[in-house]
Amino acid sequence: MSFIQIYEQYDWEEIKNTIYETTSKQVEQSLAKNKKTLTDFIHLISPAAMPYLEEMAQQSQQLTQKRFGKTISLYAPMYLSNECNNICTYCGFSLDNNIRRKTLSPKEIEQEVKVIKAQGYDHILLVTGEANHVVNINYFKQSIEQIQQSFSTISIEVQPLKQDEYEQLADLGVYAVLVYQETYHKEVYKQYHPKGKKSNFEYRLDTPDRIGRAGIHKIGLGVLLGLEDWRVDSFFNALHIDYLQKTYWQTKYSVSFPRLRPAEGVIEPNFIMEDRDLIQLLCAYRIWNEDLEISISTRESEILRNNVFKLGATTMSAGSKTNPGGYSVAEDSLEQFEICDTRSTSEIYHLIKEAGYDPVWKDWDKAYQ
Ligand code: SF4
Numbered sequence: 001m002s003f004i005q006i007y008e009q010y011d012w013e014e015i016k017n018t019i020y021e022t023t024s025k026q027v028e029q030s031l032a033k034n035k036k037t038l039t040d041f042i043h044l045i046s047p048a049a050m051p052y053l054e055e056m057a058q059q060s061q062q063l064t065q066k067r068f069g070k071t072i073s074l075y076a077p078m079y080l081s082n083e084c085n086n087i088c089t090y091c092g093f094s095l096d097n098n099i100r101r102k103t104l105s106p107k108e109i110e111q112e113v114k115v116i117k118a119q120g121y122d123h124i125l126l127v128t129g130e131a132n133h134v135v136n137i138n139y140f141k142q143s144i145e146q147i148q149q150s151f152s153t154i155s156i157e158v159q160p161l162k163q164d165e166y167e168q169l170a171d172l173g174v175y176a177v178l179v180y181q182e183t184y185h186k187e188v189y190k191q192y193h194p195k196g197k198k199s200n201f202e203y204r205l206d207t208p209d210r211i212g213r214a215g216i217h218k219i220g221l222g223v224l225l226g227l228e229d230w231r232v233d234s235f236f237n238a239l240h241i242d243y244l245q246k247t248y249w250q251t252k253y254s255v256s257f258p259r260l261r262p263a264e265g266v267i268e269p270n271f272i273m274e275d276r277d278l279i280q281l282l283c284a285y286r287i288w289n290e291d292l293e294i295s296i297s298t299r300e301s302e303i304l305r306n307n308v309f310k311l312g313a314t315t316m317s318a319g320s321k322t323n324p325g326g327y328s329v330a331e332d333s334l335e336q337f338e339i340c341d342t343r344s345t346s347e348i349y350h351l352i353k354e355a356g357y358d359p360v361w362k363d364w365d366k367a368y369q
Contacts, residue, residue, distance in 0.1 A: 057279065081134060124155070177218075222255055234281055298320045310357070318341075
């Protein structure tokens with residue numbers, strides 16, 4: 001049994017109709033319930049819920065503070081490589097983009113770590129493209145072994161791996177694996193991913209199951225907002241989280257809301273998601289699922305990030321670079337996508353403090369494992 005069997009029981013158009021036919025009365029009933037279900041999530045992401053955004057924001061804030069306190073965990077992404085064998089029409093690292101390719105050597109990783117540590121970070125997210133001939137399990141293991149004394153929390157966002165490879169990474173102390181389905185619309189997925197291993201929709205859809213079976217502590221999911229109707233895609237993402245939480249109940253889960261951002265040679269969004277839509281989605285996730293960690297990256301604007309971290313987010317990045325070697329050599333031409341909030345780590349740290357929240361550098365110690 002895996003999520004694929006659950007996924008196949010649902011029809012995209014039927015879910016879409018259910019979302020768009022939601023009434024105000026259904027939204028009010030969902031908001032009034034103590035324990036929320038996936039049906040309530042559908043109501044809360046519907047257009048009918050938009051007039052209730054203020055009430056949703058209040059509920060979301062209260063639930064977040066009750067479960068997580070007034071804290072925001074900080075992490076830094078470190079891009080190890082922009083090599084990629086896939087064509088993804090929305091990504092700056094796509095195989096058909098004529099950019100200079102780079103994979104960090106141990107010496108360059110050391111330089112990056114030095115700069116990131118100097119900013120205060122203790123949680124690192126290692127990111128690579130999908131190029132098994134260069135960035136494979138051996139490269140990941142070597143890189144993790146090299147940096148594991150420098151960070152108490154190491155997360156990865158790399159190509160989907162086999163279960164036994166995730167087990168090897170769990171043994172090395174990898175805390176979280178992030179894998180985004182991009183879109184749950186199977187036919188549209190194939191248009192955005194015409195070439196490479198990533199064009200296999202089912203293999204990607206099955207990946208969180210392999211991570212769960214391998215016993216990784218946390219799984220991060222999300223869709224790339226802008227590829228398809230964000231409401232329907234978000235329902236399927238919530239369905240996926242719901243299944244995983246019931247199946248791998250010892251694992252923690254997080255969700256992110258990456259919106260399609262400009263990068264060299266990439267497409268424009270097919271579906272526009274406004275800031276207020278993103279706030280609605282964030283609040284809907286929190287009201288539906290109190291335990292879910294919610295991450296807001298530097299893809300979003302200063303104005304949006306200044307507000308949403310108080311409404312339900314639990315994790316933020318700051319001062320991020322999306323190109324390999326970006327922290328220590330500052331080569332902007334290789335970036336995966338354009339950063340929107342370019343403020344420094346120190347500025348974000350003080351923003352969080354001044355709002356009465358605690359910025360958290362370290363929320364996990366290997367000794368607990
Ligand atoms: S999204 Fe990932 S797999 Fe696709 S081109 Fe970019 S780095 Fe490669």
